[in-house]
Amino acid sequence: MMSNQEFYETLINSLPQIEINEYRNGKWSDVMVRPHAFIDSEGRFLISAEYGDGFANYYDCGYPYIHPSLEKWAVENGGYFEWQHPGAICFITS
Numbered sequence: 001m002m003s004n005q006e007f008y009e010t011l012i013n014s015l016p017q018i019e020i021n022e023y024r025n026g027k028w029s030d031v032m033v034r035p036h037a038f039i040d041s042e043g044r045f046l047i048s049a050e051y052g053d054g055f056a057n058y059y060d061c062g063y064p065y066i067h068p069s070l071e072k073w074a075v076e077n078g079g080y081f082e083w084q085h086p087g088a089i090c091f092i093t094s
Contacts, residue, residue, distance in 0.1 A: 008045040011077055011091065012037045018069050020053055035070065046088040047081070058086035 002010070017032040024031070036051035047070070049056035055067040066081050066089055074080045074091060084090040 004043055005039060008039050008043075008091070011045060012039075014073075014077070016069050016073050018055065018067060035067075044084065045091040046084055047091075048088055050087045056081075056089045058083065 015034050015037055017034050019030050019032055021028055022031050022033075033053060035053060035055040036048040038046055038048070040046055047056055049058055055070055057065045064083055070081060070089075077091075079091050079093040081089040082092050
């Protein structure tokens with residue numbers, strides 16, 4: 001049987017690559033990136049809302065925003081995201 005940490009590491013490795021527009025080398029370009037995800041010291045699977053990739057944003061959209069691709073991925077993997085605090089969303093299994 002898989003431990004929680006192993007389960008979360010497997011999920012992190014399966015996160016989708018999502019297209020974002022990024023400024024690199026003096027020009028804007030579309031790039032595919034995975035969200036900045038990690039397991040915190042209390043064993044929670046979190047995705048940073050402070051990494052600058054726009055996948056989760058608590059303040060700047062006028063409402064707490066989670067990218068639709070992440071919402072879909074969470075449902076497909078038996079869970080959903082909740083705001084841990086304004087700087088991170090936490091994956092919760094249903």
